[in-house]
Amino acid sequence: MTFARLFSFERGAQPGLGAEVDGRLLDVTVFLAERYRAQSLMTLVETGRLSDAAKAVADQAGRLKEIPAGFTWCLPLKRPPKIIALVQNYQDHAAEFGATAPPEPVWFGKISSSLTAHESEIVLPAWLESRVDHEVELAVILGRSGKDIPVEKAPGYVAGYSVLNDVSARHLQKADRENKHPWLRCKNFDTFTPLGPWLVAADAVADPQALSIACRVNGELRQNGNTRQMIHPVNKLIAVLSRYMTLEAGDVIATGTPAGVGKLVDGDVVECEIEGVGLLRNRVVKR
Known part of the structure; x- marks a missing residue:
């Protein structure tokens, strides 16, 4: 069974929905609007029809037109209800900071205004003197409230x-x-949460705990792991988080990063890649 990888784009100030099938980038704006009444990928997520739509697009790929050159990539989900990020969910990442991985999941929130799209810029404010690191992570998109x-x-x-x-x-x-609040400020600058490019249907991923995960900076391999190395797997994370809060359709869970996080500087091109899920590319600028 083949599934398209869906995405959002803009061309000439007009929003659109696209799909990647066998390397072709197809315009599925009209197709999804007519068949699913979907003006955004969030509609497919909220109605539980993402997998069905991804399968239908793949089946009809031969009849769909490619997107003309000159489009801009947009976020797959513009304003998710929540972005929940896990702390040290890979043992080797905890070790590189001289820490012991927590026995139970520890998490923090990321703010939706920190999101930025594939091929957009990661902006380091000119006044910021802090070292800034990359962290590639598998993002889980929820489709139901619970x-x-x-x-x-x-x-x-x-x-x-x-x-x-x-x-x-x-x-x-x-x-x-030192003030017991180590995540909120340092991880929520504008553009500090690149996400995308695709939204890949759950049915297209046979096992989320068996995916290679890597990060390259200017072509140099920095991070190289596998999601099987997660201390707390995806299913446990969903169960534990839902004890404390109602999870909603469209919520994003960032599941942690493997070892090899490293410094980003002005001019760097950072590529985060997960097997079957996609390659997310951004350029770093300081201004």
């Missing part, structure tokens, strides 16, 4: 997956850790 979700039922709450870069200002993090 509270106190049993771990065995967690897969039914996943709509799809994407690639996320949890950009982090380390010196601010160190300073805030």
